Amino acid sequence: MTDDDSDLAGFEQFSDGTGGETESSDAADSQSDDTASVADGGTDTAGATDDTLGGNDRFDDYGDGPTQTTTSADELGSVFVSGGLRIAEDGDETQIQASITPGNRESVRLGRYLIVPFPDGEELFARITALEYAQEFQTDDATVLTTRRRLESGDGFDERDYKFLAELEPGAVLFSESGELRRRMVDRVPKPGATVREATDADQIKTGLDIPTEGVFLGHLSVGGETVKTATEPPTVDYRLDDADEAGDPLVFRHTLVAGGTGSGKTHAAKNVLRQYVGRRYETDDGRDAQTAVVVFDPQDEYAQLHDDNPALDAAQARRLDREGVAYGGHDDTVALIPQEQGVSYPGEGHRAEQVPFTIPFSVVDDYDMPWLIAGASLNDNQYGALNLLLNRFFRNYNPGTYDQFLSFLDDPALREELDERGRVHEATFDAVTRRVRSIPRGVFDQDARSITELDTTLVRPGGVTVVPTYHLSTSRAKEMFVLAVATILVDDKLSNAPNSSRIAETPLVLGMDEAHNFLTDADTVQARKVVDTFTEAAKQGRKERLGLFLITQDPQDVADPVFKQVNTRLVLNLGDEDAIDSVNIPPALASKVPYMETGQMVVYSPDNSEPVELTGLPVCVTRHGE
Ligand SMILES: Nc1ncnc2c1ncn2[C@@H]1O[C@H](COP(=O)(O)OP(=O)(O)OP(=O)(O)O)[C@@H](O)[C@H]1O
Ligand SMILES: [Mg+2]
Secondary structure, eight states, rough: HHHHHHHHHHHHHHHHTTHHHHHHHHHHHHHHHHHHHHOOOOOOGGGTTTTTTOOOOOHHHHHHOOOOOOOOEEEEEEEEEEOOOBOSSSSSGOEEOOOOOOOTTTTTOOTTTEEOOTSSOOOEEEEEEEEEEEEOOOHHHHHHHHHHHHHHHTOOOOOEEEEEEEEEEEEEEEEEEEEEEEEEEOSSSOOTTEEEEEEOOHHHHHHHTTTSSSSEEEEEEEEETOOOOOOSSSOOOEEEEESSSSSSSGGGGGGGGEEEOOSSSHHHHHHHHHHHHTTOEEEOOOOOOEEEEEEETTTTTGGGGGGGGGOOOOOHHHHHHHTTTTSSSOOEEEEEEEEEEEEEOOOOOOOEEEEEEEOOTTTHHHHTTTTGTTTSSOOOOOOOHHHHHHHHHHHHSSSSSOHHHHHHHHHHHHHHHHHTTTTOOOOOOOHHHHHHHHSTTHHHHHHHHETTTTTTTHOTTTTTTEEEEEEEOOOOOHHHHHHHHHHHHHHHHHSSSSEEESHHSSSSEEEEEEGGGGBBBBBBHHHHHHHHHHHHHHHHHHHHHHHHEEESSSSSSGHHHHHHTTEEEEEEOOOOOOHHHHOOOHHHHTTGGGGGOOOEEEEEEEESSSSSSEEEOOOSOOOOOOO
């Protein structure tokens, strides 16, 4: 708030004319030569657009100042020409500078969005990429001495002795067509001396940054950690992710990553975004219109709270969310699907969602072709081949076949001998495999609960949210087995030509996975390779099959690259680790901000949605989060 006030104070000062006028007339004087040459050279090539005012004599227009609705209130300064004023096809050669009036110098910040009007009503949308003081007059010893004396006597230095220049990176030319604001590539250079003002119109900012007006709400546009204030109502710029079927595939099915360090606000943000997807409808591959299901793997027992209202969300906040078209409130159709492990129980105290226990039948290893599920980390390719052979032999004789039966099957000395004698599996290999299979957690398969394969219509419900909590499970290996088994069933049925569950196959699915680095690691093991292959394939086909991965992680550098490459939308919250920042692969201008993000702040890189931007997430969770 205080900062706002000081911003406004700055604007007022300027509109009072204290120094502002001196500045702009200075600029006009010192630049008149340059200006004339621009006009003479006829460099204004904007004739390409239909709505230019016409007439070649733009010089007069320029003299009158901008034709737009500019008010002096947000004028920051004017386009400065002495240091060079050019736009070029090669962005590196582009140079646009603005001279900032003394009254605005304190408040102007890197990254802010600016508008520079062209005389014909078009506007340049730009961003501040550098700020610098430059000598107004040629320095000599005398001026340096004067300045020093002033500073020493406590008078401070006089802003008017210096230029204060902002480097602008042009983003787009804004123009209106049939009453609608549009953007195009920057193809014209602003006039020397043209007014530069802060962008305060939500429509202009959204158009300038190419932010869709409709779609899934992610947060409010911000710069340097401060929410961008507009003169419009609401006074913020909502950032939305295109979710329409018309403009290509909805971005959710081109996958999302939420990355951020511990406590950066990942889960808060992820819940807020996932809540927006609940109940959305998408056109499927076969032309149906279907409601999406949301399934979330939940390592900290936090997502089943999607079922409950957030008591901290008050009526005023609710009204604001309503006005902005942001979904909020607990979702009744939320089910916690509880992995049953022998000897452990699920406390389930943090939420009021219905709890449905399930078990993984050992037969999924065969039905969904996932021998790796019992291979663990350290089988080599030879041993993995042997495991496959043993499983095939086992499932030929046992239907459905339990884990305990498989262990007894392996205990048969006659089998071991036979395979060795026939040269199929060496005894040492047989023993190694048996040891591995025995070493997985005992109480995972075939427990006293309904089978996940029979619960497919509970697991995936159009319009419903299913949460699979794993916090209560005994070991990380048990957690991994449950998550990978259920995730693989979902992915497999979603992509298969002959799915075991038509419900899974037919329902658009948003698949959330918190702490994804634990499951989609780039580790060099048979299991990791198979899992990564499966998910890479899932990610590739997800667009078509309506399967969207929503990965959440504090260690993005540990997520396997092939999966990562398929992710289109990246939400990056605070990350301190350099490797982690490098791994999320976002433009340098965004990456440099990441270590300074405060809780709930993020940068969004979704190249098919908008220009890269910085956002502030909603300060409240739209459903319950925490105690
Ligand atoms: N945008 C926000 N505004 C205000 N508070 C927030 C915001 N985002 C998160 N918080 C708060 O910060 C705390 C940490 O958030 P959260 O649990 O989402 O972090 P996390 O990154 O998931 O942490 P962990 O690494 O422990 O999983 C919570 O108390 C949460 O309510
Ligand atoms: Mg979390």
